[in-house]
Amino acid sequence: MTLSIEQIAAQLQGYDPQALSAEAVGEFLARLVTPLRETESVGPREALGRVLARDLVSPLSVPPHDNSAMDGFAFDGAQLASAPLQLQVVGTALAGKAWQGTVGPGQCVKIMTGAIMPPGLDTVVPQEFTRTLADDRIEVPAGLLRPGDNRRRKGEDLMEGRPALAAGERLGPAACGLVASLGIAQVEVFRRLRVAYFSTGDEILSLGEPPREGAVYDSNRYTVHGLLARRGCEVIDLGVVRDEPALLEQAFRDAAGRADAIITSGGVSVGEADYTKAMMKKLGDVAFWRIAMRPGRPMAVGRIGESVLFGLPGNPVAVMVTFLAFVRPALLRMMGARATAPVLLQARSAEAMRKKPGRTEYQRGIVTRDAAGALEVRTTGNQGSGVLSSMVQGNGLIVLHHGQGNVAVGDAVDVMMFEGAI
Template structure:
């Protein structure tokens, strides 16, 4: 297990007092390791979980050649360019049972979607492309199908004995359906990381407490809980911890004993009058950063015991931004996920000018929509103060203005990070 100093030595230009946002991800990639432990669970409970092993297909999917259409199956070798084809219909093949007869030259078999293709037949003409003819015959007009059309080949989706899904795959709805198509009732997945979370500060009220002057209700705990739950972590909520050394020490020790990761909000800014930073230093190997970003400049990272620590700012918007930009990719790595990159950025045309100085990454709350030309366009939500949580509700993504980027003029193209689809 590397110390923070050893990790820092690997990063050229590392400066904890002016840390570029991309270097945060590089640091956390070295700090955070996948958890140990595997669960075997039912497919119905596998959504969002990460595969612990490669899944090798025990069967071919589909298991046999079958029809992709309702229509008529026949030997496509009888087709001649520019000429119609007349065929005698000799039976009907239904999905779920193999047709037992034989189809000779000059004959066709009425067939339903998914029905097994009998031996010697390789082409299906859709029913609507045919014309009825006398005495149980059909006529296929010239050039409406080619040999091999509308036939699904055995194993064209998955072949028996080959990997269907790879270790580290985070299972989405399609992957769960694919596992079910293999007839697998259970799957081995990496156990869910346990993440302990608490807010700090004497000014923080828990829900149910009466209002008092100078105090605010704790929104961060519920924001972070939602982000963690959507990611698929097991959340340990330790509530609000007052700014008292004994209480903070107890909370950190409890969190480190129970969890793989600890997330706090508040108490990491320069000049804070509380004891949070001092307790982090006392109990663990912790670095305190000033990240060249807005919002969310202060952040603490490190370890307390075997648990990885993420000390986030106290402002509600800064909590969400730092989580999405840095903590989410780190926790995906902890989950054993193969793809731990930050969410992909889309390109959108800015509907307004935005002032920015090079030298820091800015995340502006944005409303992305489709423009008259069919391309994406984006405008800000207005007030970008880091305490304006309502702006995150109005937004459907973040406008990402990169470290070296300057001011943006209306009409310029910018990067946006969408909220939906970010698990």
């Protein structure tokens, strides 16, 4: 059942749209968005970044047989009770086909990496650890091995009939390779999420327009496009929409008719002299928030038609921070991905930072290693929400949590690394 903004708000204890914590925003959005249902089948190459729609059950075991983990000599490990152990080499097992001979007590087979272990043999001694004797015999030093060493067991990676990948898995390079390793040519994934985006404001210039006093070139369309493309979304760029009711209404209706989600930047701050908020109210079920965070305090969320709306602030850094903190997890949920808590790195602060409890701050940081090899982080300097160059200089966001106070030099802080997020 689709819940209204009012119904979702009623489920959140202490909900206050004018003083909303970052944690409450996450809880709200988890209730607002719902996963896609439509799926399609794609090959392993095309599956990169897509979300698996059904459990993928392994049609075979990997490896399909017990095999050798290295080049050496295979033998029955029970014989290790004799030390040092001398063995007669009676043949060679190559990768790609089973050795057809038999091996008795006191005998072994020279074996290559990946070769099937002959029946009755369970242990491999690496070739470099043996001593060659006369008459095709080898000696295995005492205390070197235990029975079963250097053998890969059948199905130790994947077992036939069991799930190899779970529904909701976002498929990375390793998962795509795993699909191929099972001989599977097509996997069922959720279709790509369609996201429409536009910037608002009469002060925004598109590329190709001449500069004019009081106007700025639009960077948000390009940062948001990059963030969405990294998520594997189908991006619908609706350009810059001037602050005129008819144009805004046309843009919102167009976006709602074509996309699963709509993202806008600008026009959501209290007292802004434009029509964006009014049009959101007219066309949809929308909440307007003041979030206890820095940067990125104003935000609008809701629905217009069947599309989920994310109205982000206009400043370039605030757009990226609110996207990473709130929009990205919501879009992943819409894509069908399993909900996972963000992985935060811990590093020692190389500088003191002033912070009042009662809001979450996301400061642009540079993580490096100190002389002892420990991770440390320092800010990029000016933390203004319009300083886009700080997002280029930094490699992560220092996350100073809601209840956290001042940070002293040497204190441990959490960092949301850009690699994998941006």
